Amino acid sequence: MAGHRQRGQCAKRLSILDAAADVFCRQGFAGASIDEIAAVACVSRQTIYNHYREKETLFVAVVEDVMNRANAMLFSVLSSFPENADNLEDDLTAFAVRLNKNCICNHDGKFLRKLVQTEGERYPHLFQSWRQQGPGKLTTALSALLARLAHGRALVIDDFDVAARQFVALGNADLQMMTLFGETPSDAELEKAARNAVRTFLKAYGRPETEKTGHPPQLAAISG
Amino acid sequence: MAGHRQRGQCAKRLSILDAAADVFCRQGFAGASIDEIAAVACVSRQTIYNHYREKETLFVAVVEDVMNRANAMLFSVLSSFPENADNLEDDLTAFAVRLNKNCICNHDGKFLRKLVQTEGERYPHLFQSWRQQGPGKLTTALSALLARLAHGRALVIDDFDVAARQFVALGNADLQMMTLFGETPSDAELEKAARNAVRTFLKAYGRPETEKTGHPPQLAAISG
DNA sequence: GTAAAATTAGACGCCATTGTCTAAAACGTC
DNA sequence: GACGTTTTAGACAATGGCGTCTAATTTTAC
Numbered sequence: 001m002a003g004h005r006q007r008g009q010c011a012k013r014l015s016i017l018d019a020a021a022d023v024f025c026r027q028g029f030a031g032a033s034i035d036e037i038a039a040v041a042c043v044s045r046q047t048i049y050n051h052y053r054e055k056e057t058l059f060v061a062v063v064e065d066v067m068n069r070a071n072a073m074l075f076s077v078l079s080s081f082p083e084n085a086d087n088l089e090d091d092l093t094a095f096a097v098r099l100n101k102n103c104i105c106n107h108d109g110k111f112l113r114k115l116v117q118t119e120g121e122r123y124p125h126l127f128q129s130w131r132q133q134g135p136g137k138l139t140t141a142l143s144a145l146l147a148r149l150a151h152g153r154a155l156v157i158d159d160f161d162v163a164a165r166q167f168v169a170l171g172n173a174d175l176q177m178m179t180l181f182g183e184t185p186s187d188a189e190l191e192k193a194a195r196n197a198v199r200t201f202l203k204a205y206g207r208p209e210t211e212k213t214g215h216p217p218q219l220a221a222i223s224g
Numbered sequence: 225m226a227g228h229r230q231r232g233q234c235a236k237r238l239s240i241l242d243a244a245a246d247v248f249c250r251q252g253f254a255g256a257s258i259d260e261i262a263a264v265a266c267v268s269r270q271t272i273y274n275h276y277r278e279k280e281t282l283f284v285a286v287v288e289d290v291m292n293r294a295n296a297m298l299f300s301v302l303s304s305f306p307e308n309a310d311n312l313e314d315d316l317t318a319f320a321v322r323l324n325k326n327c328i329c330n331h332d333g334k335f336l337r338k339l340v341q342t343e344g345e346r347y348p349h350l351f352q353s354w355r356q357q358g359p360g361k362l363t364t365a366l367s368a369l370l371a372r373l374a375h376g377r378a379l380v381i382d383d384f385d386v387a388a389r390q391f392v393a394l395g396n397a398d399l400q401m402m403t404l405f406g407e408t409p410s411d412a413e414l415e416k417a418a419r420n421a422v423r424t425f426l427k428a429y430g431r432p433e434t435e436k437t438g439h440p441p442q443l444a445a446i447s448g
Numbered sequence: 449g450t451a452a453a454a455t456t457a458g459a460c461g462c463c464a465t466t467g468t469c470t471a472a473a474a475c476g477t478c
Numbered sequence: 479g480a481c482g483t484t485t486t487a488g489a490c491a492a493t494g495g496c497g498t499c500t501a502a503t504t505t506t507a508c
Contacts, residue, residue, distance in 0.1 A: 009484080028342055031254030033465060044486045049467065113404060114341045118252055120406055127405070135401050162420045165397040173393035174386065177359050180337060181351070182344055196386045204427035233454075257495060268456045273497065 015041045016048055020062045025111045028118050029059055060126060063115060067130045070108040074138060077102055081145040085154030088206070089198055096171040096194035103138075104172060105179050105190070139164050155205045163205060170197035239265045240272055244286045249335045252342050253283055284350060287339060291354045294332045298362060301326055305369040309378030312430070313422055320395040320418035327362075328396060329403050329414070363388050379429045387429060394421035 019041030023032045034055060038045040052058035077098050082091035103109055112134070116127045142164035150157045157163045174193035175185050185193070243265035247256045258279060262269040276282035301322045306315035327333055336358070340351045366388035374381045381387045398417035399409050409417070 012485085026345070028252050028254060030252060034467085035465075045466095046468090046487085047485060050484080054467075055465095116404060117338045117406075118342055121250070131401070131405060135404075159420070162398065162424075165400075166394055166420070166424055169393040169397035169400065170390055173389040176389075176393065177355070180340060180359075181355060182341075196383070196390070200386075200390055200428045203429070204424045236455085258497085259495075269496095270457085270498090271455060274454080277497095279496075 012041075012043060012047060013051055016043055016051060016058070017062055017065050019043075020058050021066060021111065024059060024062055025114065029055075029122075034058075059119075060123070063112075063123075063126055063130075066108050066111055067134070070103065070112060070130075071133050071137075073106075073108070074103050074134065078138070078141050078145070081142075083148070085149060085152060088149075088154055089202060092198045092201070093191070093194045096167075096197055097190050099168070100171055100175060100185075100194065101187075101190050104168075105175060105185055110179060110182070138168065142167060153207065156207055157205050166204075167197070167201055170201055173197060236265075236267060236271060237275055240267055240275060240282070241286055241289050243267075244282050245290060245335065248283060248286055249338065253279075253346075258282075283343075284347070287336075287347075287350055287354075290332050290335055291358070294327065294336060294354075295357050295361075297330075297332070298327050298358060302362070302365050302369070305366075307372070309373060309376060312373075312378055313426060316422045316425070317415070317418045320391075320421055321414050323392070324395055324399060324409075324418065325411075325414050328392075329399060329409055334403060334406070362392065366391060377431065380431055381429050390428075391421070391425055394425055397421060 016037070020032075020037045022040055023037045027033075027036075032055075034045055034048055037058075038048055041048075048058065052061055077095075080098060081095055082088065112127075112130060116130070120127050139161060143160040146155060146157055146163050146167070147160045149155045150160070155163075171194060172179075174196060175189070178185050178189075240261070244256075244261045247261045247264055251257075251260075256279075258269055258272055261282075262272055265272075272282065276285060301319075304322060305319055306312065336354060340354070344351050363385060367384040370379060370381060370387050370391070371384045373379045374384070379387075395418060396403075398420060399413070402409050402413075
């Protein structure tokens with residue numbers, strides 16, 4: 001009887017989901033063909049229609065799958081935010097690297113931003129939930145984490161929400177063009193971008209005594 | 225004979241170009257139909273094929289048209305960058321507002337970012353030129369303008385390219401999500417976003433004496 | 449007004465895609 | 479090995495879009 005023969009079925013489902021994500025990402029919803037998805041998934045077309053009633057059903061399932069993965073990853077990265085300020089610049093830099101590498105510049109992040117731009121108007125409810133649970137959560141959570149550091153006298157911040165958005169924006173400043181054009185930054189580039197971002201962030205929000213230790217007043221670098 | 229009957233022809237061309245931009249932007253290349261473009265342009269389908277040999281030709285023409293408009297606007301906005309530092313915060317804020325409003329959050333800016341994401345892989349040469357003349361020029365030009373201010377002792381900057389990218393990134397920090405989701409920020413939101421960005425930028429890069437005047441040391445806002 | 453050029457509506461062939469259907473094959477469990 | 483389920487390959491109709499063609503109509507220049 002039909003107990004749990006889900007072993008092979010589940011593998012098929014995942015295979016279809018992965019292939020569909022790949023093809024939808026490259027071709028968009030309109031440009032993607034079920035036949036190509038079936039070919040990439042090494043699965044018959046009928047199997048796809050067997051699991052997902054129609055193209056749109058499959059699309060929604062793919063987006064929800066990617067959203068879940070991305071949200072889980074974001075939660076995981078956020079939980080690695082530095083708690084104390086012993087080595088703030090290095091810890092924040094490492095955090096920014098993780099955030100960029102695993103949440104923003106990674107495959108899922110690019111996929112979601114691409115999709116929300118192309119199909120956002122056609123499926124408002126679908127991406128609205130991602131907006132709240134993804135980028136929305138990122139800002140509020142990061143805002144709270146920065147507040148913790150500020151409460152511990154490590155940072156001087158007047159508006160935590162603004163500072164959170166600026167931290168993310170600075171972290172992407174050097175990578176935005178690359179990711180926009182589909183390139184994936186190397187580890188060295190990720191490291192350098194995060195370092196630049198955190199230096200500037202701490203120059204703006206770091207406690208004057210704290211940030212100055214270690215660095216000479218940086219005035220030496222100015223030309224003339 | 226065929227001298228220059230271009231009066232009506234030119235109008236048709238522009239009408240087609242506008243309609244095609246609209247439909248391509250909403251539906252993407254694959255999803256856009258020539259019939260719909262013809263309907264929006266109030267033009268027969270044959271007229272489109274008369275001016276542009278095939279769908280791809282039309283698409284390329286649309287992208288180049290938008291690129292030219294965007295580049296001209298970017299050049300115009302860059303030329304309004306403040307020269308002296310008499311009222312740096314306000315001048316930079318006004319500049320950031322113009323940059324966001326007319327180059328990044330406007331219709332053409334959103335269109336180009338959307339298109340480069342969806343069709344960038346399929347037409348690399350097409351968008352590569354925009355990358356160099358649009359975002360590329362923005363960074364190098366802004367870098368030179370910041371260098372001018374730094375040379376005049378108004379700013380303290382160690383890496384001008386990084387500072388330029390950070391200025392743009394900070395300017396978008398509060399607006400990124402809105403533009404990603406297709407919304408258009410109000411003037412008040414533009415003003416506030418630019419103000420937040422420039423405040424932080426000047427906290428990081430402003431000369432200590434200059435930036436402190438006017439503002440109390442901002443330590444009062446910290447909780448506890 | 450006239451002639452050349454441009455535009456229009458509509459029909460047409462062609463091709464790709466969607467979603468359904470069927471019969472055969474593979475699979476997993478007993 | 480037998481049975482029920484799943485998968486597969488392929489055929490199938492229906493749809494829609496692209497690009498072409500034609501004949502009629504409008505616009506424009508002179």
